[in-house]
Amino acid sequence: METRKLLFEENEDTRLDVFLKQYFKDKSRSHIQKLIEEKLVTVNGKIKKSNYKLKFNDEVSVILKEPVSLNIEPEEIPLDVLYEDRDVIVVNKPQGMVVHPAAGIKTGTLVNALLSYCSDLSGINGVTRPGIVHRIDKDTSGILVVAKNDNSHNKLAEQLKDHSMTREYIALVEGVLKEEKGTIDKPIARHPKDKIKMAVVLNGKRAVTHYSVIERFKNNTLVKCVLETGRTHQIRVHMAYIGHPLVGDPVYGYKKQRFKLEGQLLHARKLGFIHPSTGKYIEFETEIPEYFKRIINILKKENN
Template structure:
């Protein structure tokens, strides 16, 4: 079991404890938190509480998280779009709508379930629920991911991410017409104090840098390439909204009136890294999914 401690800050005071705790980790659902509270795995100031308990500033919350069951990540046969594979690394093109690893609410049908069936040997650094997972992309973002098949590869790939030497280029359709051809967004990201399910630009957030280049302009939209220097949660989605050009179709950060697409119009198109064993630079490019291609054709005809 894992024990975690939190001190409630002023911006969370007065909210239900299940809502506050669910915002602390993307993999915790509110229903999961509620079950932990009911079975006594959550204590506030040393005492058990009810799910409707409203937290106060300074409350000390201790969560004893039960060990995840291995059944949460069982092998499942699925048709994976694999771009590269050897004894150390797999590069896979994740489709839109697929979750990367099991979590409450998504126990199966994830990329990890398919990878476990496909190769049966993934690095164990991130535990039974995230074997081999070095980095993630959102459920409704398509594109390329690198996955480690052993701990040596995992450690070296993570180091490259930390040292910002991995090439990660995305393409996206955003609202509005960006007037300048290139730009850099350097703005720290953290939890939105008003809504902990969202990320936002905050002064004390984690360093985050996104470079962008305009590929094509339309009447009310722009097709852009975004290059990640860092890889924070929802980074491109939040950064583009921050400068006034939110992603089309984004249910969390974009406007309600948008293009006909289920989820953000974002695709991880190019992935490049140094192979952890051979030290050779490898780079891969995945074509845009049909939905994005269809939207671009629509915009060109409407221009």
């Protein structure tokens, strides 16, 4: 464990997280904010939040933990690689695969597969999440971009932060939406009573989902959802909030499900970003999985 002591010598007030990002150029902003949230950063000996405005001669202390030594083994798990170069890998994750190891989960993850497939992955998020810039839920299928080096990781993380990355999902929801499109701008945080769930909470982090109707069925609606922000379970929470939970969702959906599914019908169909080296915008798109198509075909037949 190492402690860095920094002296703020600027004349203009600066946010704590911005100052630390300027100093630790090899770390992402989310990593900096995590250090602050874990109370590993003090200003003049006191715990402060990310938005604290530093003043001339403030002393900032940062405790840097040693990387946790965990034995995450490479596994030869098939990967659907859509694109790869020296900076990034774009993969189509199947339903049922966890993105990275966590408590009680050390095998069968996307990270285990990536470690077998590729020896070069960014180390910004530590030994359990090499290369992982963003996540999608275990039972959500679709496109993810993985960083092969720290420079790529930082540039992709900044695009997530400033909402410039294109992230489009296809979802099947319960009920028939009346309006053709809409925007849900409601803050999300951990559920105050059920820690497994997220919820719309007054003092939560801002979350914005844009949705539009693709097709209506007798009792369901196929929708396109575009993320402006990327909170945990965002689409699942927002659609449930407006009374249209996702079909198959075991957490936010109906208790009585018509179809026997392994999880929610949600697919990350499109992902676009500025390439970290070329500076050019690139975009990838995939079809919904077969199990998703099967349910849509059943509903189409019922419409006729």
